[in-house]
Amino acid sequence: AQSVTQLDSHVSVSEGTPVLLRCNYSSSYSPSLFWYVQHPNKGLQLLLKYTSAATLVKGINGFEAEFKKSETSFHLTKPSAHMSDAAEYFCVVSEPTGANSKLTFGKGITLSVRP
Amino acid sequence: DVKVTQSSRYLVKRTGEKVFLECVQDMDHENMFWYRQDPGLGLRLIYFSYDVKMKEKGDIPEGYSVSREKKERFSLILESASTNQTSMYLCASSPPGRYTDTQYFGPGTRLTVL
Numbered sequence: 001a002q003s004v005t006q007l008d009s010h011v012s013v014s015e016g017t018p019v020l021l022r023c024n025y026s027s028s029y030s031p032s033l034f035w036y037v038q039h040p041n042k043g044l045q046l047l048l049k050y051t052s053a054a055t056l057v058k059g060i061n062g063f064e065a066e067f068k069k070s071e072t073s074f075h076l077t078k079p080s081a082h083m084s085d086a087a088e089y090f091c092v093v094s095e096p097t098g099a100n101s102k103l104t105f106g107k108g109i110t111l112s113v114r115p
Numbered sequence: 116d117v118k119v120t121q122s123s124r125y126l127v128k129r130t131g132e133k134v135f136l137e138c139v140q141d142m143d144h145e146n147m148f149w150y151r152q153d154p155g156l157g158l159r160l161i162y163f164s165y166d167v168k169m170k171e172k173g174d175i176p177e178g179y180s181v182s183r184e185k186k187e188r189f190s191l192i193l194e195s196a197s198t199n200q201t202s203m204y205l206c207a208s209s210p211p212g213r214y215t216d217t218q219y220f221g222p223g224t225r226l227t228v229l
Contacts (some may be wrong), residue, residue, distance in 0.1 A: 009155065034217070036220075042222060043119075043205065043220040043221055043222040043223055044158075044205065044207075044220040045220075046217055046219075049217060090157060090158070102160070102163075103160075103218060105150075105157040105158040105159075106157055107155055107156060107157040108155075108157050
């Protein structure tokens with residue numbers, strides 16, 4: 001069975017400072033990994049996706065994540081936070097089920113950005 | 116762009132009522148999913164469907180059922196709503212296959228059961 005651990009439930013940064021949102025996963029397979037973002041009162045939007053190509057994945061809005069198999073981690077980073085980055089972020093692992101796949105979500109991290 | 120729409124953004128129902136949540140996608144996706152989202156618990160999978168008239172239980176199917184009569188539409192049914200089903204419900208769709216597994220989400224329906 002697969003699982004995702006997001007140890008931090010809430011992260012607060014100042015505008016213009018780096019963002020680090022941590023994610024660790026467990027999977028019996030070579031996983032696909034995702035980060036989704038949810039802004040207040042909005043649906044989930046895909047930020048980026050890792051599918052066994054380059055270990056450093058670039059996403060939208062300046063975010064990127066690095067897949068580290070030895071650490072079973074897929075942390076999300078951004079060099080400089082913007083006020084519009086305030087949202088909830090979900091790390092997700094995908095496991096194949098037959099010809100399709102099933103997603104398992106972490107519990108989410110609320111990112112606050114201080115002016 | 117993929118568009119997933121849900122019939123209501125906000126819904127208030129009474130305990131014991133039968134509730135229908137509708138989801139429609141316009142990208143001809145085979146796969147459709149229903150999740151509920153609760154603070155501190157992330158998203159949990161209720162039911163999913165890989166084809167018309169096909170359904171599979173997710174992690175928390177108790178108290179729910181689903182219907183998929185047409186490829187583009189996936190309905191979640193609460194046969195007798197209870198207060199512990201107050202939650203945000205999210206629908207998603209995706210193309211088939213284990214390597215094209217990005218899911219596209221609707222805006223969600225916030226259901227309150229009184």
